[in-house]
Amino acid sequence: MSRPLLMIPGPIEFTDEVMVEMSRPSPSHVDAAFIAVFSQALKDMRHVWLSGGDSQPFILAGSGTLAMDSVVNIIEPGDRALVIDTGYFSQRMAAICRHYGAEADVLSAAPGDTVSAAQVAVQLQQADYDLVTVTHVDTSTGVLTDVQGIAAAAKAAGALVVVDGVCATAAEELRQQDWGVDIYLTASQKAVGVPPGLALLVASPDAMNKWRQRSTPVASYYSDWANWLPIMEAYEEKRVSYFGTPAVNLVMALAVSLRQILAEGMDEVFARHRRLSDAVKAGIQAMDLGQVPTSHAHAAHTLTCPRYPANLDPAFLGHVRANGVILAGGLHPVIKSEYFRIGHMGAVGRRDILTALGAVESGLRLSGYAIEPGIGLAAAQAVLDE
Numbered sequence: 001m002s003r004p005l006l007m008i009p010g011p012i013e014f015t016d017e018v019m020v021e022m023s024r025p026s027p028s029h030v031d032a033a034f035i036a037v038f039s040q041a042l043k044d045m046r047h048v049w050l051s052g053g054d055s056q057p058f059i060l061a062g063s064g065t066l067a068m069d070s071v072v073n074i075i076e077p078g079d080r081a082l083v084i085d086t087g088y089f090s091q092r093m094a095a096i097c098r099h100y101g102a103e104a105d106v107l108s109a110a111p112g113d114t115v116s117a118a119q120v121a122v123q124l125q126q127a128d129y130d131l132v133t134v135t136h137v138d139t140s141t142g143v144l145t146d147v148q149g150i151a152a153a154a155k156a157a158g159a160l161v162v163v164d165g166v167c168a169t170a171a172e173e174l175r176q177q178d179w180g181v182d183i184y185l186t187a188s189q190k191a192v193g194v195p196p197g198l199a200l201l202v203a204s205p206d207a208m209n210k211w212r213q214r215s216t217p218v219a220s221y222y223s224d225w226a227n228w229l230p231i232m233e234a235y236e237e238k239r240v241s242y243f244g245t246p247a248v249n250l251v252m253a254l255a256v257s258l259r260q261i262l263a264e265g266m267d268e269v270f271a272r273h274r275r276l277s278d279a280v281k282a283g284i285q286a287m288d289l290g291q292v293p294t295s296h297a298h299a300a301h302t303l304t305c306p307r308y309p310a311n312l313d314p315a316f317l318g319h320v321r322a323n324g325v326i327l328a329g330g331l332h333p334v335i336k337s338e339y340f341r342i343g344h345m346g347a348v349g350r351r352d353i354l355t356a357l358g359a360v361e362s363g364l365r366l367s368g369y370a371i372e373p374g375i376g377l378a379a380a381q382a383v384l385d386e
């Protein structure tokens, strides 16, 4: 029996080359060869993030929530944040902003909807905002938000832009420098393609300046860039340094994964995610299932959120699992029981997509939903063969 295929919105399937790095003997964090690997990973992040040579990458040991927590560096008590809310993780960002003393106004979309740049522009006229936060892809709804348009509106209003890319970075198109994004953050276990445990972010010169010019201390010890900036600079310049022990094997795996992503090329990576996503969504539609995003135009390319048909046996995901594919249930509290999630980001290809759709078809049939076998697969193949 082969192992099951993990098709959830993180952790994802990792490449063999990445897993080999995880199994190597752990080097000292001050070993010259490890320092060189860390240096390369920092430099490569700028190319994956398309963030420009003067941006500052950070690699921290922690989950994606720690990367979100890094906004503490650019928040001073009394700052005003506008949180674009497209689901579960946007709500978390609002909580973090408030935790660190910002006033957070939340511009919410109904589950499955997004917030347009025009709506954001109108809200930006209502108050003087220091910060606008956006969830690039909300993992709880599969909604993709227009970062480019919102960042342009926020910049015009003089606000910094923070984008949670945990379900998007290295899969959905984002050009940090060209689009004016000040912090673009993610976690290793999503499209970046490394086991859980690294919080990753790149900060723009404007974000670093806001931090340098602050008049109050950063309200978190571990997240404070005062502790981490000298370390990132030292590693990049190949000098020995220490603040907290880096997750050495994860950093080695990250360096390998970033090289694999850059070898494919960012434009091709973005295009592959669009193509595979279109195939999955065509397959789901051919099975006559709805989807949580209310329009294909704002549906993410990193996951698909099909709605359950009426009266489906709750054992459905178990049947899919028995067919060799692990999928995720719902996450958004308001619609949690109404949908499931198929992750398709990172090193995914045609084989994975067709295997997942085949397992979904059989799972549906075993759960009392009569569809013609192969109907979803045929629709997906038609897209893949175009």
Ligand SMILES: *Cc1c(COP(=O)(O)O)cnc(C)c1O
Pocket: 010, 063, 064, 065, 066, 089, 135, 137, 138, 139, 164, 165, 166, 167, 187
């Ligand atoms: C997964 C995810 C997070 C949280 O990451 P953790 O590693 O679980 O802390 C935050 N935001 C988004 C959009 C995510 O998909």
